[in-house]
Amino acid sequence: SGRGEVLVGEEKKEDGLFVPNGNVFISDPPVPRPPQDVLCGSADLFDTDFTSYDGVPYTYALPPGCAAPFSKAIYVLECSVTAGRQYDRTTTITLGNVTILVGTTQEPRSDTAPRWTVERDVTYLSALLSEGDVDGIITLGTVVNPTYDGVPHCSGRIDLYAVTASYPAPLVPVVVGFGMFGLGSETALAARTMTFPTDVAQVTLEVTLQGQSSEEFWWGNGVDAGTAFRIARVELDGEVVFLHPIYPYMFTGGVDPGLWQPITGVQTLLIQPFHIDLSAFAPLLRDGLPHSIAVGVNGNGLVRSNFRTAVNLLYSTGPDTAPGRVAAVRRTLVGTELLPQVTEREVAGRTELLVRYEAEWDVVMEDAAGTSTVLESHRIAFSNLQDNHRERISVITNIEQLATLHSDTTRGHLDLTFPFSANFVIKPLPDPDLLEQYSTITFALDRSNEESDGYHSSSSNLVSSQDTMTLNLTASHVLANTGASSHQVYSFQDSTGNRWWRRTASVDNRRESRETDFNTLAWWADPYNGWRSSP
Numbered sequence: 001s002g003r004g005e006v007l008v009g010e011e012k013k014e015d016g017l018f019v020p021n022g023n024v025f026i027s028d029p030p031v032p033r034p035p036q037d038v039l040c041g042s043a044d045l046f047d048t049d050f051t052s053y054d055g056v057p058y059t060y061a062l063p064p065g066c067a068a069p070f071s072k073a074i075y076v077l078e079c080s081v082t083a084g085r086q087y088d089r090t091t092t093i094t095l096g097n098v099t100i101l102v103g104t105t106q107e108p109r110s111d112t113a114p115r116w117t118v119e120r121d122v123t124y125l126s127a128l129l130s131e132g133d134v135d136g137i138i139t140l141g142t143v144v145n146p147t148y149d150g151v152p153h154c155s156g157r158i159d160l161y162a163v164t165a166s167y168p169a170p171l172v173p174v175v176v177g178f179g180m181f182g183l184g185s186e187t188a189l190a191a192r193t194m195t196f197p198t199d200v201a202q203v204t205l206e207v208t209l210q211g212q213s214s215e216e217f218w219w220g221n222g223v224d225a226g227t228a229f230r231i232a233r234v235e236l237d238g239e240v241v242f243l244h245p246i247y248p249y250m251f252t253g254g255v256d257p258g259l260w261q262p263i264t265g266v267q268t269l270l271i272q273p274f275h276i277d278l279s280a281f282a283p284l285l286r287d288g289l290p291h292s293i294a295v296g297v298n299g300n301g302l303v304r305s306n307f308r309t310a311v312n313l314l315y316s317t318g319p320d321t322a323p324g325r326v327a328a329v330r331r332t333l334v335g336t337e338l339l340p341q342v343t344e345r346e347v348a349g350r351t352e353l354l355v356r357y358e359a360e361w362d363v364v365m366e367d368a369a370g371t372s373t374v375l376e377s378h379r380i381a382f383s384n385l386q387d388n389h390r391e392r393i394s395v396i397t398n399i400e401q402l403a404t405l406h407s408d409t410t411r412g413h414l415d416l417t418f419p420f421s422a423n424f425v426i427k428p429l430p431d432p433d434l435l436e437q438y439s440t441i442t443f444a445l446d447r448s449n450e451e452s453d454g455y456h457s458s459s460s461n462l463v464s465s466q467d468t469m470t471l472n473l474t475a476s477h478v479l480a481n482t483g484a485s486s487h488q489v490y491s492f493q494d495s496t497g498n499r500w501w502r503r504t505a506s507v508d509n510r511r512e513s514r515e516t517d518f519n520t521l522a523w524w525a526d527p528y529n530g531w532r533s534s535p
Contacts, residue, residue, distance in 0.1 A: 013103055019508075024106045024116035025262050025511050026269065027462065027490035027502040028528075031074045031508035032521040033161065033229075040066040040162040047155040049202050050089075053141035058096060060134045063160065068130030069169035072161040072523065073123045075101060077270075079154040081108040086142070086150030088251040089213070090308065093156065095136040096128050097177035099310035102208045103270040105140070106261070107252045108150040114262075118270040118373045121526070122158065124314065126172045139409045167406065167523065171316070173202065177309035183297050189235070191294035192229070196285040203285065203319035205234060205276040207295055207311050207429040209246050213447035217255070219384065219401055219420060220247045227300030228354045228401065229340040234276055235294040236284070240338070242276055243380045245357055245403035248420050248443060253422075256439050258467035258481035261509045264489050266445050267460050272514050272528045273310070277409055280363040280375045283320070298338045298476045302357075331361040340382065350389040355380040393429040412451040419444050440466035449530040457494035457530040463487070488534045492527035494520075500527050 038480045041063030048056050077093070080267035086108055092103040100122055106114035128134060138205055140152055156333065163169045181190040196203075209232055211218045214225075221228045234242035278293075285291055297307050331337070340357040363376040366391035380403075387398040401420040407413065420443040465486035470479045487505040492498070499518035521527060 001005035009226065015189055018052035022115045023116060023262055024114045024264065024269070025488075025504045025506070026264055026512065027504045027514075028267075028270075028490040029492065029500045029502070029521060030056070030518075031072075031121045032523050032525045033074065033159075034071055034167045034523045037439050038071065038161045038164060038167055040070075040160050043158045043160070043386070045136070045156040045158065048153070049137075050140040050145040050152045050154070051132055051144045053139075055137040057198045058136050058138065058156075060129070060136060060158065062130065062132060063270065066160045066162070068126055070123060070126050070129065070160050070258070071163050071167035071169055072121070072159075073129055073158045074127060075120045075122045075156065076117065076159060077101060077103075077119075077154060077156050078115075079105060079152065080113060080118045081105060081153070082149075082151045083111060083113040084148075085110070086144075086148050086152070088253040089140055089142050091154070091209075092139045092180055092310070093136065094180075095125065095176070096134050098125060098175050098312055099177055099180060100125065101270065102210065102273075102308075102310055104251050104268055105152055106264065106269070108268070109261070110430075112261070118271055120270060121528075123170060124172050125175060128175065129160065150217065167410060169526075173204070173314040173316045176313045176315075178313065181309045181311075182306035183309050184303065184307075186296065186298055186301065186303050188303075188324060189294040189296045190311045191292060192313070193290050193292045194312075195288065195290045195373040196315065197317050198286045198288055199317040200282050200285050200315050200321070201320070202314075202316045203278040203282055204235070204314040205278060205293070205311060206273045206314060207232065207244070207276060208270060208271050208273045208309065209295075209297065210249050210308045211246070212308050213306055215307055216251065218299070220386070220397075220399060220422070222353065222386075223342065226299040227340065227342055227353070228386070229298075229300045229357060229382060230303070231298050231338075231357065231380070231382060233296050233298055234278070235292070235296065235337065236278070236281055237292050239329065241363075242278070242378070243361075243367040244274060244276060245380060245382060245405055245416065245418055247400075247418055247445060248401070248441075251442070254435065255422075255441065256467050256481070257478065258469055258484045258509060259439060259486065261463040261484075261506075262511055263465070263486045263504055263506050264278065265465075266443055266463050273312075275529060277407075277411060278499050279411075280365070280409065283365070285370055286320070300342070314399075329361055329363055329397075331359060348461065350387055352388075353384075353386045355382070355384045356515050365397065368514065374462065375410060377408045390527070394425050396426075397424045398422070402470075410452065412449065415448040417444075417446040419446075419457070430468070434470060434479070435473060436470050438466070438467060438468045440464075447530050451532060455495055455532045456500075457492065457532075459490075459492040459527060459530055461488075461490050481509065493531075494525070494530070496532075498522055498527070
C-alpha cells in the first residue's frame with residue numbers, strides 16, 4: 001500500500017517520508033505529496049504541552065532554500081495525551097488571520113496514552129507562506145489538575161515542496177480570515193465587511209461549524225431544545241443567499257468514550273471545512289463598495305451555546321465572463337422559511353418526533369437587455385425521526401437523520417449526503433447508582449462532484465461503532481465497557497484514475513485489522529473535497 005501508511009498507526013519510515021507511531025486509527029487518506037526529492041524544506045512551528053485555555057503563539061519562518069511559489073504545502077500536526085483522565089479538547093490553529101486547522105483530541109485512559117498525526121493541504125495559502133515571518137496561535141483549551149491529569153502535547157510543522165516542470169504551482173486565491181466565533185443564538189453571526197477588487201471573479205467561503213457544549217448532541221434534541229433541526233445560512237448584505245447542512249461531528253467522549261477508541265468518528269481529529277461557492281454574486285461585489293458576508297445557524301427558533309465556527313473567504317480576480325447583475329435569489333420552501341415542519345405523535349406506547357425541512361433556490365442573472373438567466377440551482381433537505389419507547393425496564397431511543405445538498409453551478413454539480421443513525425438502550429441495574437447503556441452509532445459523509453469539463457469524483461467516509469457501558473450516576477463515571485466494536489471505511493475515486501480505499505476495524509477497543517485495497521493518488525489529487533486541483 002506504499003505511502004498510504006503515512007497518516008496514523010504503527011507504521012515504518014518509507015521513502016524518506018516522516019511516518020509517526022500512533023495508536024489512534026482512522027482510514028482517511030494522507031495528503032498526496034510530490035516525491036521526497038521535491039521537498040525544499042520544513043518549517044518547525046511549535047512543540048508544547050497544554051495545561052490551560054491560553055493560546056500558544058508561534059512564528060512561521062520560510063525555511064532556508066525555499067521560495068514561493070510551491071507545488072504543495074502540507075501542515076502536519078502530531079499530538080498525544082498522557083495516560084490518565086482528560087476530556088476531549090478542541091484544537092484550533094491560525095496563521096496570520098487565517099484559521100487553518102480545527103480538530104479535537106482523543107481522550108486517554110488510565111492505561112492508554114493516545115498518539116496521532118493529522119495533515120492538511122494548505123497549498124492555497126502559498127502567498128501567506130511566502131512571507132518572511134508570520135505569527136500564528138495554537139489553542140487547545142485544557143484543564144490539568146489532580147482529577148484531570150492527562151496532559152495534551154502537540155508539535156506542528158509545514159512541509160513545503162518546490163516547483164518543477166513536473167510539479168507546477170497551482171493558482172491560489174487571496175485568503176481573508178474572519179476569525180473564530182461561538183454562535184450561541186440564531187442572531188449571532190460570523191461576519192466580516194470588506195471591499196472587493198472591481199475585477200473579483202471567484203468567491204468561496206471556507207466554513208467549519210462544530211456543535212459544542214449545549215449543541216454537542218443537537219441531533220438528539222427534543223422540542224424543548226428547538227428540535228434537531230440545525231442548518232447553516234450565508235448572508236450577503238443581510239440577505240440569505242445560501243443554505244448548507246451541518247455535519248453531526250462526534251467527540252471521542254461523545255455519548256460513550258468506548259465507542260471511539262481506538263477508531264474515532266468521522267473527521268473527529270481534523271475537520272475538513274466545507275466550501276461554499278458564492279461566485280455567482282461576484283457582479284454585486286465589483287462595485288467598489290463595502291459588502292457584509294456572514295454565516296449563522298438556524299435551529300427552529302432556538303440555538304444554544306454554542307456552534308464553534310471558523311470562516312475564511314477565498315477570492316480571485318479575472319475578466320467579467322457574465323456581464324449583468326444578480327437580479328434575485330428565488331426560493332421555494334416546504335413549510336415556513338428557515339423553519340422546519342414538526343410532527344409529534346404517540347402510537348401504542350411509542351413517542352415519535354419527526355422534523356423535516358426542504359428548500360430550493362435559484363440565483364438569477366439579468367443582463368443589460370433585461371433578459372433573465374438562471375445561473376445556479378440548489379436544493380437542500382433535512383429529516384430527523386426520533387422514536388422513544390419502553391421494553392420492560394429498558395428505555396429505547398432510535399434516531400434516523402438525513403441531510404442532503406444538491407448544487408448546480410457554472411462550475412459543475414455537487415451532491416452532499418450526511419446519513420446518521422443511533423440506537424440507545426438504557427437499563428437500570430439493581431444498584432440504584434448504576435445503569436447500563438448500549439449504544440450503536442453509524443454515520444457517514446458522502447460527496448459527489450462533477451466539473452463542467454467532465455472531471456468527476458466521489459468519496460465516502462463511514463464509521464459504525466457499538467459499545468455497552470456501565471455508568472455510575474452519582475460520580476458521573478464510566479465503570480466498565482464491554483462488547484466494543486467499530487469500523488471505518490474511506491473510499492475515493494475520480495475520472496482520472498485516482499483511487500483510495502481503506503477499512504480499519506477494532507474489537508474490544510483494540511485495532512483488529514487495516515486493509516488498504518487502493519492507493520493510486522496522484523500528488524495533486526484532492527480526496528477530501530473532490531475538486532480537481534491540478535493544472
